[in-house]
Amino acid sequence: MLKSVEFSNVFIFEKESKRMPVFVLHELSHAYHDLVLGWEHAGLAAVYARAMTSKGYDCVERSRGPKLAHTFERAYAMTDVGEYFAENSEALFGRNDFYPFTREELGKHDPGMLALLQQEWQVTTTTTPTPPTTPTPPPVSAAFDARCYYRLTTQAQGDALSLDIVNDSRANNVPILAKTGCNDSGQLWKVTPVPANPDPEVKDSP
Numbered sequence: 387m388l389k390s391v392e393f394s395n396v397f398i399f400e401k402e403s404k405r406m407p408v409f410v411l412h413e414l415s416h417a418y419h420d421l422v423l424g425w426e427h428a429g430l431a432a433v434y435a436r437a438m439t440s441k442g443y444d445c446v447e448r449s450r451g452p453k454l455a456h457t458f459e460r461a462y463a464m465t466d467v468g469e470y471f472a473e474n475s476e477a478l479f480g481r482n483d484f485y486p487f488t489r490e491e492l493g494k495h496d497p498g499m500l501a502l503l504q505q506e507w508q509v510t511t512t513t514t515p516t517p518p519t520t521p522t523p524p525p526v527s528a529a530f531d532a533r534c535y536y537r538l539t540t541q542a543q544g545d546a547l548s549l550d551i552v553n554d555s556r557a558n559n560v561p562i563l564a565k566t567g568c569n570d571s572g573q574l575w576k577v578t579p580v581p582a583n584p585d586p587e588v589k590d591s592p
Contacts, residue, residue, distance in 0.1 A: 391417060405451035408480035415472040423506055425468075430506075433498045434467040442495060446485040461485070470499075478503045 391413045393399065402409060423430065437443055443461035450457065461484045463473035476482040477492045478500070486492040493500045503509070538549040 389417075389420070405449070406476075406483045408476050408482075411479055412472045412476050415475040416468055418507075419468055419471050423471075427506075429502055430467060430471060433496075433502055434470045436498060437470065437496060438464065447487075448485070449483045449487070471503075474499050474503060475507070478507065478509065 393413075406412070419425070419427075419430075443464045445458050446461045448457045448459055448461075461473065463470045463484065473482055473484060474486070474492055474496070477486050478489050481487050486495040489500065492503075536551045538551065540548075
């Protein structure tokens with residue numbers, strides 16, 4: 387069939403997709419190469435020639451599928467410029483069965499080809515956004531500051547039913563409940579300031 391992509395054996399489609407996860411993309415890449423880029427694409431021819439000369443694809447790792455041992459052989463991408471484009475398009479968008487397997491590996495192994503693919507497929511380079519910086523909280527002291535900010539007492543029983551509110555030992559000194567003088571609930575409370583360092587022995591001067 388002229389100018390078409392045909393899968394002649396659909397019975398092994400699922401099996402082959404495990405060995406070559408994006409082989410459909412590979413075949414459609416040939417169509418894109420033919421109908422959009424053109425077979426005389428000078429830039430693609432140049433990076434392919436450079437790859438051939440470098441011999442960087444002459445012995446690469448090949449994945450033959452789940453639970454099967456990897457082998458090392460000449461990359462299928464070196465068959466011709468069309469396979470070079472299609473094979474590396476697999477690495478760009480998914481995972482190839484020959485090294486370079488992924489976009490990251492392609493960038494390390496053949497950066498010129500990665501740049502050309504991103505240009506011709508109109509893929510923008512994305513970066514992972516940097517998460518917002520969270521200020522480091524001040525260290526927490528091992529114990530509460532013993533000084534009371536306030537003591538809440540009942541009007542009926544005074545200190546016998548009380549709640550002490552103290553410093554939380556952090557830089558912002560947020561008052562928090564420290565202890566209670568009872569376990570009862572439903573009381574009416576009043577707030578009374580308490581001196582930071584009460585000293586019953588200190589008397590007013592005459």
